Amino acid sequence: MNFRTYLLRRTLHLVPVLLGLSVLIFVISRVIPGDPVRLALGTEATEEQVRQLREQTGLDRPLVVQYVAYVAGVLRGDFGYSLRTHRNVTKDVLEFFPATLELTTVAMALAVVLGVPLGILAAVRKDRGADHLSRVLALIGVALPRFWLAILLQLAFAYHLRLLPTIGRGPAPPTRITGLYVVDGLLGFDPAAAWISLKHLAMPAFALSVGTLAQVMRLIRAGMIEEMRRDYALAAQSYGLPPNLIIYKYLLKNAFTATLTILGLSYGFLLGNAFLVETVFAWPGLAFYGVDALRFKDFNGVIAVTLVIGAAYAVVNLITDILYGYFDPRIRYE
Amino acid sequence: MSEVLAVPGHARAARGQEWRKMWFRFTRSPLSVAGLSIVVVLILAAVLAPVLAPYPRHAGVFVDFDRGLQPPSARNWLGTDDAGRDILSRIIFGARISLTLGVVVLAIAVGLGVPLGLIAGYWGGRVGDWIMRITDVFLAVPPIALALAVTAALRPTLTNAMIAIAFAWWPWYTRLVYGQVLSLKEQQFVEASRSLGASRWRIAFREILPNAWSPIIVKLTLDMGFVILTGSGLSFLGLGAQPPTPEWGTMIAEGRTYLPGVWWAATFPGLAIFVAVLGFNLLGDGLRDVFDVEIEQWRAAN
Numbered sequence: 272m273n274f275r276t277y278l279l280r281r282t283l284h285l286v287p288v289l290l291g292l293s294v295l296i297f298v299i300s301r302v303i304p305g306d307p308v309r310l311a312l313g314t315e316a317t318e319e320q321v322r323q324l325r326e327q328t329g330l331d332r333p334l335v336v337q338y339v340a341y342v343a344g345v346l347r348g349d350f351g352y353s354l355r356t357h358r359n360v361t362k363d364v365l366e367f368f369p370a371t372l373e374l375t376t377v378a379m380a381l382a383v384v385l386g387v388p389l390g391i392l393a394a395v396r397k398d399r400g401a402d403h404l405s406r407v408l409a410l411i412g413v414a415l416p417r418f419w420l421a422i423l424l425q426l427a428f429a430y431h432l433r434l435l436p437t438i439g440r441g442p443a444p445p446t447r448i449t450g451l452y453v454v455d456g457l458l459g460f461d462p463a464a465a466w467i468s469l470k471h472l473a474m475p476a477f478a479l480s481v482g483t484l485a486q487v488m489r490l491i492r493a494g495m496i497e498e499m500r501r502d503y504a505l506a507a508q509s510y511g512l513p514p515n516l517i518i519y520k521y522l523l524k525n526a527f528t529a530t531l532t533i534l535g536l537s538y539g540f541l542l543g544n545a546f547l548v549e550t551v552f553a554w555p556g557l558a559f560y561g562v563d564a565l566r567f568k569d570f571n572g573v574i575a576v577t578l579v580i581g582a583a584y585a586v587v588n589l590i591t592d593i594l595y596g597y598f599d600p601r602i603r604y605e
Numbered sequence: 606m607s608e609v610l611a612v613p614g615h616a617r618a619a620r621g622q623e624w625r626k627m628w629f630r631f632t633r634s635p636l637s638v639a640g641l642s643i644v645v646v647l648i649l650a651a652v653l654a655p656v657l658a659p660y661p662r663h664a665g666v667f668v669d670f671d672r673g674l675q676p677p678s679a680r681n682w683l684g685t686d687d688a689g690r691d692i693l694s695r696i697i698f699g700a701r702i703s704l705t706l707g708v709v710v711l712a713i714a715v716g717l718g719v720p721l722g723l724i725a726g727y728w729g730g731r732v733g734d735w736i737m738r739i740t741d742v743f744l745a746v747p748p749i750a751l752a753l754a755v756t757a758a759l760r761p762t763l764t765n766a767m768i769a770i771a772f773a774w775w776p777w778y779t780r781l782v783y784g785q786v787l788s789l790k791e792q793q794f795v796e797a798s799r800s801l802g803a804s805r806w807r808i809a810f811r812e813i814l815p816n817a818w819s820p821i822i823v824k825l826t827l828d829m830g831f832v833i834l835t836g837s838g839l840s841f842l843g844l845g846a847q848p849p850t851p852e853w854g855t856m857i858a859e860g861r862t863y864l865p866g867v868w869w870a871a872t873f874p875g876l877a878i879f880v881a882v883l884g885f886n887l888l889g890d891g892l893r894d895v896f897d898v899e900i901e902q903w904r905a906a907n
Contacts, residue, residue, distance in 0.1 A: 543749035573757045
């Protein structure tokens with residue numbers, strides 16, 4: 272099988288999974304005690320108003336009909352009407368998603384940018400001070416409750432040191448191109464705006480990234496140590512190649528490939544924790560929106576958030592697989 | 606000839622020796638011992654909470670507004686919350702909630718996930734395909750997102766939070782067991798059992814399952830920490846245990862409203878979660894080394 276067929280198959284595999292997910296979430300949200308329509312209208316509503324809104328939202332039709340209508344809508348890019356924000360959920364998703372994308376991507380970037388060098392350092396200094404320190408840091412990083420770390424960071428850097436803003440994303444840059452504030456600030460040639468956005472991003476992104484950072488560090492360390500034992504590393508060494516060249520050009524590439532497969536999974540971890548971190552920082556992202564939708568039993572909102580997060584997760588895993596094929600041409604696509 | 610006789614007593618003695626060796630290896634690692642100690646302390650705190658807590662009544666509905674939001678002192682080591690309750694006492698009682706949550710969630714996850722994995726792996730066929738496809742669907746969203754979606758459909762209570770997390774957690778066990786079964790089912794002892802005419806149920810549950818326990822136990826230990834973390838996260842969002850339950854995540858959510866002046870009310874419960882998760886992680890790592898199993902530990906835990 273060549274790479275293109277592999278990609279096609281891999282992409283097609285997503286269809287049943289996402290379809291299954293939509294059934295799952297739809298059933299969960301509809302098999303509920305309590306009436307979302309009555310909840311949205313409040314206790315003052317008349318029977319007539321309730322009946323009207325129920326008809327309007329299609330909640331009076333059989334479940335299967337509702338589902339088919341829903342999926343048809345989603346395929347047209349229509350996630351339905353929100354009983355909470357009183358507008359189309361698609362609009363909400365488009366508005367809130369870039370903030371989550373920005374946050375999780377920067378968190379992932381931080382994890383890689385900091386985790387890889389620290390992992391290399393730990394491998395090179397195996398069983399010495401730096402290695403032990405990195406092991407302790409990794410254990411702490413994995414066990415830290417993200418929302419608690421977020422609160423501690425707020426306490427230290429916003430309240431006491433007053434270095435960073437406490438909550439939110441800050442003002443939107445004047446030009447909206449991607450919805451990612453830092454990128455928009457740079458694209459609009461407005462470095463000041465980008466800097467402000469970056470300052471807002473710093474704490475949430477770091478709080479979100481620690482777990483992944485710890486994982487990347489440990490995996491790179493393990494991978495590097497394994498690669499160092501290989502014959503080719505020994506051969507390169509005996510040729511008298513400079514150690515840095517061996518480490519960065521040969522060993523790291525192989526060690527990173529093993530880490531890469533985990534990064535896709537870690538992205539799911541980041542998306543999940545975004546619900547907590549966005550809540551602490553009042554970060555106006557999809558997860559923040561989702562938590563509000565949950566509290567108000569706004570089911571179209573809940574379904575849309577879950578589906579978009581599932582899709583984002585799937586796409587990231589797809590990208591990881593493609594990169595994996597790029598880094599390691601030996602893998603066969605079976 | 607005596608040495609070829611399989612005497613049950615010998616097997617037991619051999620097993621005892623094996624355990625002693627494992628225990629020896631386990632105690633060689635200070636980190637593993639630290640993990641075990643933390644877990645033992647947690648269990649003791651949960652069991653002896655009414656004896657250990659300085660103010661057992663503060664764990665429930667209790668108010669003493671005159672002593673509200675007091676900083677740590679000799680009287681209240683970790684300070685008091687807005688209703689004047691002793692935070693240390695509440696944290697000790699919180700251990701009961703977190704451990705119960707972990708045990709209940711994982712019992713359901715194992716109860717569902719393990720048999721499904723066995724069936725999918727050993728029976729295979731169409732049923733097996735369907736099981737694994739459904740598992741894939743559940744794994745398509747991060748567990749916490751799925752658990753949140755479930756809580757949306759239920760009333761926010763601790764019990765419902767447990768149901769929601771278990772609902773999102775079982776597929777990991779199906780996948781783990783499925784993988785185990787695939788690698789075990791071609792082994793000779795299974796072959797031998799099959800040629801003796803053992804039934805499929807017997808082979809699956811009596812031959813394969815006992816040999817698949819060590820990775821399951823390691824994973825369970827590690828997951829205890831991650832489930833506690835997830836549960837406290839749900840409660841923090843207001844979708845799990847409700848005040849005045851002394852759940853750690855709920856306590857953080859309550860304490861957070863008094864920041865930055867009242868730093869202790871949110872800080873100490875968080876420390877408790879951190880230590881608990883760390884303990885189970887260290888213990889799990891230690892068991893993994895002793896049992897010498899490889900499992901996908903670095904997965905999307907929550």
